[in-house]
Structures are given as structure tokens and as C-alpha cells.
Amino acid sequence: MELQKLPWAGIRVSTEATSVVIDPIYYFPDVFGQSHEPLFPLGEYGPADAVLITHEHTDHFDPQAIIEAYGADIPVYLPQESVLLAKNSGLNRVIGASVGDVFQIGTLSAAATYSIDGVGDTQIAWALSDGERRLLHCGDTLWHGYWWKIAAAHGPFDAVCLPVNGAILERPDLQPPSGMPITLLPEQAAAAAHVLGAKRLVPIHHTAIHHPPVYRQTSDWQNRLRAAVDDTMDIAFLNTKETITL
Template structure:
């Protein structure tokens, strides 16, 4: 692993020193299955015309509205889930934001594409100064151009996988604010150590830029406290490698949603999410990448139900906070199954919500 305080922000393609970069594109460590043209068209047809009714909630997702004053008063090592994979962390008196998406739609077009189920718990304008925005890859449900530009003046640094930083600079972000990394590279800012780690995914924002930028997960360390942010990934042996090198983790923020049997290598089924958490040697699991956008064929509440049942069966400590709800990173707590009332699902016995922390 390489640590650097100031990796070059103006790094140019072809990133020849990256083992992941070959023939003008980035690659996973193993070959992943891709859809044929016919399969891609079939997926698109189903997504547009055969969607089950329950992929979208029947009413408003519960959101705990946040204010700047509440965030300023929150203790260190606090976390607030803002939606999808957007998480705000408070460490050492500073704020850190993952994959900020505040757009109405996860799409290049704001009149077409997956629409938000809920408003963000706090507006971009009211967010406090951000020490660093931590980006996992460039898909529209993780990289929101309008949000990045709105955050430019109040953000000290933007941390990205290789190539994503170049996109930010093209958009007008000051090069001195951009730090971009290959897997196993990282930096230290304000006493917090951050490392870009492997993921198994892909990138692209249009028809001509497939895999032109890298994708990553992130390890975030504040002294002995360790948090893992998965970004997007299929299940692979990289989770064990990360766990062996940096675990155990106090909290894992793990992709749990937008899965489908037709794209098994780039998103995880809930069973794989749980196994990845165990590979990482995680103590508490917080499922993300759900509850905000309709990106697959499963019901909107299915990811919560499946991961809750799996965690209970395997005695894994699980927390599923409402959007905007305060969570202590150092001492997480089981939370209510807030989605059940909206989904009109029967209540489970209360004791199933009290899960045992895995050491």
C-alpha cells in the first residue's frame, strides 16, 4: 500500500502504472460476465415495461430532517444516512461525505430515469463545511455533477479512484482539491487515514466511456476506529484481502440493493453482502444502496427484509437507521424496522431486532 499526502491531481491517461489499466481501460482482477446485446435489450425492456408495482414505495419514506445546528452539535464519530449511498460522517470535528447524490433522478436527464423516493434530510446549502467528499465511482447514482459543483466551495478535498478526479477537474473543480488513487493507495487528512481499496464493478456515464475510470471501495480509519464503505461491488475475494489487511471493522457500510440475477458479478445479493461483511471481519453492518432509487426488479423493501433475516440467522449485528437518523459509529444500536409500516408487512417479534455484536 502507498500513502501519499498529495498525489498528483492532474494525472493524465493512460495511468500506465496502474495494474488495473490495460489497453485504455480499467479492469477487475478477474474477468466478469457481461450481458450480450440481446440480454441488455431484454433487461431494458423489463425495466421499462414489466416493473412490478412494489419496486416503488406506496407512500413517503420516513425522513428525519436535519439542520446545520444539529450536525454541529452532534458528537464526534456520528453518522447520518442521507440516502442511497450518501453517508455523512463526523470524525475529529470535521465532516466527511460519501458519494453525494442530491439530484431528483439518478440519470443524465432530470425528466427521465429513476426518481427519488424521498427528499434528502438536509439541503446541499445547509451542509456544514466538508473535509472530504469520498467517491467510489462515476455512475449517476453515485456521482451527481450538480451536487459536486454545489459542494466545491465548502469542500476541502475530493478523494476519488483514478480518472474520476480528472472528470471533476473537467467540471471545474480546482485541481488542488482533487486527490485520486489506485487501489491500496491512500492519504491522511485532519488525522483521518483513508485508503482506496478494491471493488468488483465497472464505470461509465455514456456510450463511449466504458471503464475509462476506476471504481473502488474505501477504508476510513480514525485511530482505532475503522469504517468500511463498499461503494458498488459484486462479491469477490477482495473483501477477505481487505479484512485481513485492515480489519476488524467497527462498522461496514455495505451495498445491499439494486441486485439482480442477470448482473451477478457487479452487485451482491443480500447473502453475498452478509458474507462480504464477515470476510471483512465487520462488527456492525449498515446496509446502503437502497431505499432511495428504483434500480432493479425487486420490491423496494426486499433488501431490508432479506438482510435483516440473514443477520438474525447468523447473529450479525445490524443497524438500519432512517434517512437522517443519528447513529453512533463507535457504539451503534439496533434500529426499528421503519420500512415495515410503509410496506404493510407484519411485525416480527421484538427480540429479533436485538442482534448480538460479532467480535
């Protein structure tokens, strides 16, 4: 199983026979200004047999880019509550998923599991397995109490992709602002990876977006993550397009 980093929270997972992408984006949401990391058309990362989406926020779900790269008929799996939105975006093969649902996509098994959204929208995580290796992608989750259930049902994991930017959001429609992080802090990501039994932590959901006051990334996240993890597991700090083999 190979894991390729895409911008922001996206990854591409490949076996010899099957490839899927999770939360791929190309068209950057205007509300966040300019991306702080390079963005590339999705086709530059290679083909995909299916697209998995954790939730419908525009920094995770980019239907225009999906259609341009893979065609409107590619299977797109996303939370059940987001099916109508996805169908109205021009996608023809939309499959709704709820926690506990498992899908076979070529040689990969994809299970929908728990993820908690920072602003109360529906979100799921995706647990992938090729029969030998196991990977978890948690979207932009915040801290929750489901880590032990995820580990019991789908772990231990060869790699977990977890948000690390501890973002503070001040969206105009969410007033007054809470001042609380809507994604995992680096220290929380390290703790979650430990509970999940991960061999390797792959930081996602960082760098591209830092646009105060609307969206503020936490400070010094890389050094804080290193300190929190210490020598308990590997950390794969990947730039866009970099690939590792699990």
C-alpha cells in the same frame, strides 16, 4: 466517530475535528425516474473537509451538488481513471486514488481499497480510521474475492457500509442484458460483512432507485438481510439524516 446516513449510497463520517462525505448526491439522475426517498441539499447534513467518491456513475458522483454545498475548492478523492472527468466538472482540487493509496484528512485516515463494479467501470472502496474506530464503504460493489485482503489490511471493522439491493440493470448501451445482479444481494452482503469481521452492517444503495425495467431492486431485501445475518452482528437500518456513534 459518527456515521450519518445520506440518501442512496451516501454517508457522512465525523470526528470531533474532521468530517468527510462519501458518494453524496442531491440531483437525481433522470434515467431512474423519481427518487423513492427524500433528497436534501448536501449542506443540510453539515460541513465537510473532503469528499470521497467510489466511482463516477451519476448516482454516486454529483459534482454540481458538491460545488454548491462545499465550494469548488474542496478536496475530492476518486479513482485515478476519473480525475479528468472530475476536473472538467468544475472541481479544482481533485486527487486520484488507486488501491493501496492512503490519505490523511485531518484526524481521519482514508485508504483506497478493492471494489468491483457491476458493469466493468473503475471503482474503489474507502476504509476510514480515526485511530480507534474503523469503517468501510464499498460503493455499489458486487461479490468478489478481495474481502479477505481488505480484512487483513484494514479490518476488523466497527461498521461496514455495503450495498444490499441486488439490482438488475437493463441499460440501453449494455445489450443484451445479463439478468444478473450488479450489486450485492442481501445474503452476499451478510457474507461479506462476516468475512470482514464487522461488528455492524449498515445497508446502503437501496430504496431511492427502483425503476423497472431499467433498474430493478431485489425483493424483500430487509427481511432477507435479517435472516442472513441472524444474530452474528448488528444491522443499522438508517433513514436519511439518522446518525449512529461507532
